[in-house]
Amino acid sequence: MKEMNIFRPRIPSGHQLRPINESKQLKNQFYNQRTTVYSTKNKEDVYIQSNKGKQKQEYNQGSQTKQQILNRLCDLEQLTFRNIKEQEKLKQQKYDSLILSKNQLFYCKSESYEKIDDKRIKIQGKRYLTELDINFNPRYLIQEGKFSANLNTRDFKFEEGNEYLGKSNQIKPQEKIENQLQQQSEQNKTKTSQFRAQSLAPSRIIIREQGIIVNNYRNLQIKRVNKKVWCKYNQQINERDETILKSKNWLTSSIIDSFVFYLNLESENQYFKTSLDKQEDIKRILFLPTTLTTCFGKSYDFKKAQDLFQQELLQFQEMNFEIKNFYTKVGFPINKNNYHWQFILFDYEKNTVELFDSSKYLFDQNLIKTLQKLLNLENAQVIENTDFGEQNNGYACGYYVCTFMLYFYQLQFPSQFQCPQKIYDEENITKKLKEIIKNMEPQ
Incomplete structure (x- = not known):
């Protein structure tokens, strides 16, 4: 980097x-x-x-x-x-x-x-x-x-x-x-503990569930609907997400984007725990949420994609969005037409774009070119990576994508993580996702 x-x-x-x-x-x-x-x-x-x-x-x-x-x-x-x-x-x-x-x-x-x-x-x-x-x-x-x-x-x-x-x-x-x-x-600079993503000192959160609007910021308890809803890692989570992980069903974007936010926070924590002389050796990775590319829509031009990209990375506008000054790699989990999960990894150091798919579906070439242009990697070599194996069922694509992200997160800090003998471990990644979406607020 x-x-x-x-x-x-x-x-x-x-x-x-x-x-x-x-x-x-x-x-x-x-x-x-x-x-x-x-x-x-x-x-x-x-x-x-x-x-x-x-x-x-x-x-x-x-x-x-x-x-x-x-x-x-x-x-x-x-x-x-x-x-x-x-x-x-x-x-x-x-x-x-x-x-x-x-x-x-x-x-x-x-x-x-x-x-x-x-x-x-x-x-x-x-x-x-x-x-x-x-x-x-x-x-x-x-x-x-x-x-x-x-x-x-x-x-x-x-x-x-x-x-x-x-x-x-x-x-x-x-x-x-x-x-x-x-x-x-x-208030002598007393900080409140109740914050919500991109909010302006909110007094409530409005949640829509089955067409019913419920206002209850304090405990996020849904009235008239027998479901609990909470916010975790910048995502709205409910009991259905917990059921999905227990019954091994297709992962939702809320689960995957919670994992994205979690990994970025953990990367930040580990990076700034490292002494200055060793920080330069860390090849940092940034994961971007699935909602970014999903919001591009099916018919989009580069200007729309650029606006959404720059809004997501607003904190780097003073650097002209040259995020290669901070990160060696940028990873995108991709929702393919709402039926399959894929992962794309951009590597500034290797000048490559790696494609990861547990079922060998075709990738959206226009999306790849758009992301290359946004990241200033237009001349990068595109490679299909098959090192992680293939899924043998109809639901595991999301678990594979989370495994890809966890693997590359751990590569940043080789002294702390040993490469596992089996890279794809569905039981382990499921356990980790359950813990991540678990509600920490008092019930």
């Missing part, structure tokens, strides 16, 4: 970088210094003065910019830092730097960096945060403007600017933002 190079600040003559296990001491020393950066025609002069004001040192080094100071702080805090404008395609982008942490992307203008105190900084940027409830349903928070940040705690406090409605580019009215900030202050 092509990763953007990470800046490493140049060290003045006579100085040495300390070992990583001394980073805490070095971090405290760095935070306890007042930093001023300004430009001249020939160099960047960085003055570092102690809080006591007794000493003053001048570092004459052209590379010591605010971006590199910010990078150094991130490095000390074990935060992943990217230089956006290093790539020619991204030189015109609004932000020049990106700070990544679990479930959060923070794009920023490094030149706006200012120190507040020993722990906090001021900076301008745009924040994409995903908050999760007890059932791992997301609430998307997008804010853009001025922030105060504590890099140690990964906390970016929104001070001034625009907030967006859910996962969209639609700006929330300023009055709502002010009221929201006031409420946060009064």
